[in-house]
Amino acid sequence: xxxxxxxxxxxxxxxxxxxxxxxxxxxxxxxxxxxxxxxxxxxxxxxxxxxxxxxxxxxxxxxxxxxxxxxxxxxxxxxxxxxxxxxxxxxxxxxxxxxxxxxxxxxxxxxx
Amino acid sequence: xxxxxxxxxxxxxxxxxxxxxxxxxxxxxxxxxxxxxxxxxxxxxxxxxxxxxxxxxxxxxxxxxxxxxxxxxxxxxxxxxxxxxxxxxxxxxxxxxxxxxxxxxxxxxxxxx
Numbered sequence: 001x002x003x004x005x006x007x008x009x010x011x012x013x014x015x016x017x018x019x020x021x022x023x024x025x026x027x028x029x030x031x032x033x034x035x036x037x038x039x040x041x042x043x044x045x046x047x048x049x050x051x052x053x054x055x056x057x058x059x060x061x062x063x064x065x066x067x068x069x070x071x072x073x074x075x076x077x078x079x080x081x082x083x084x085x086x087x088x089x090x091x092x093x094x095x096x097x098x099x100x101x102x103x104x105x106x107x108x109x110x111x112x
Numbered sequence: 113x114x115x116x117x118x119x120x121x122x123x124x125x126x127x128x129x130x131x132x133x134x135x136x137x138x139x140x141x142x143x144x145x146x147x148x149x150x151x152x153x154x155x156x157x158x159x160x161x162x163x164x165x166x167x168x169x170x171x172x173x174x175x176x177x178x179x180x181x182x183x184x185x186x187x188x189x190x191x192x193x194x195x196x197x198x199x200x201x202x203x204x205x206x207x208x209x210x211x212x213x214x215x216x217x218x219x220x221x222x223x224x225x
Contacts, residue, residue: 031211032211032212034213034214036216038153042218042219043202043216043217043218043219044155044202044216045216046213046214046215049213051211087153089155093211099157099160099168100157100214102154102155102156104152104153104154105153105154105155107153
């Protein structure tokens with residue numbers, strides 16, 4: 001099955017700086033890669049996703065890049081704000097099933 | 113008007129008891145899921161149902177039994193609760209179970225004493 005690794009597990013940045021979270025996956029058949037944000041005590045919520053036929057996608061301060069050859073994808077948050085503080089999860093979905101494999105999460109703290 | 117809802121939000125119970133968690137989605141989605149999130153925040157799939165049919169059954173103890181009376185509902189029944197069952201349980205749904213986003217419910221925090 002798929003194996004998704006996520007790094008770093010914790011990340012602290014100063015407000016206004018950029019944050020980058022990286023994930024690698026093992027199954028070359030994976031073709032959909034969402035990123036979820038989970039605030040303390042809340043549900044995971046989709047913030048951005050990318051499909052395997054696209055190399056980069058941007059939505060305001062958030063961007064995701066995908067390198068299919070290297071089997072890794074990254075979340076980039078620019079001009080971070082305190083409300084960006086949360087746990088971020090990457091996931092991979094293979095086209096052979098409908099199961100999401102989640103990374104282990106990154107706890108991001110944005111210091112005002 | 114919540115898209116994916118779960119009840120109860122909190123559940124505190126003694127070891128050995130049997131409890132159920134209910135999940136409903138009003139999005140018209142075909143596929144529903146149960147995830148367990150442990151104290152280290154790791155999200156692990158437990159079950160997946162597509163249109164009332166079980167399609168994913170990860171290695172979970174058979175004390176956990178999902179039931180889907182219709183495609184809008186997926187309930188989770190747990191027998192003989194153990195301390196290690198303490199976690200947050202999330203229900204989720206997706207339109208078809210294919211290359212689709214999953215939408216999560218608010219979670220049920222289960223504490224087994």
